[in-house]
Amino acid sequence: QVQLVESGGGLVQAGGSLRLACATSGFTFGNYTMAWFRQAPGKEREFVAAIMRNGGTTNYKYSVKGRFTISRDNAKNTVYLQMNSLKSEDAAVYYCAGGRAVWPTVSRSEYDFWGQGTQVTVSE
Secondary structure (H helix, E strand, O other): OOEEEOOOOEEEEEEOOEEEEEEEEEOOOOEEEEEEEEEOOOOEEEEEEEEEOOOEEEEEEEHOOOOOOEEEEOOOOOOEEEEOOOHHHHHHEEEEEEEEEOOOOOOHHHOOOOOEEEEEEEEE
């Protein structure tokens, strides 16, 4: 049974940091491109960051470049999202996802597996 379990969300002040983690099981993690998406109330789910199978190639939403870092530990079957300098517009439910794309794609349809999400709230 495939499972993706996000953790690390919470309430943080603007300018602060959070580190999200997504622990996975039930599939061969090292064969999958992993990504983070987010969804704010009333908005579409949007791409945040993705990382290729070996961690060598990453892709970021323009507005998070330089503030967020995606990484993975294939030995632990876990993908991370380090979020620094958080802004109010970063507040959302953050989801991790896994897919077989050969590129860290932004397309939701390329990802087969999804977690349940973790809430990130940013206060001014």
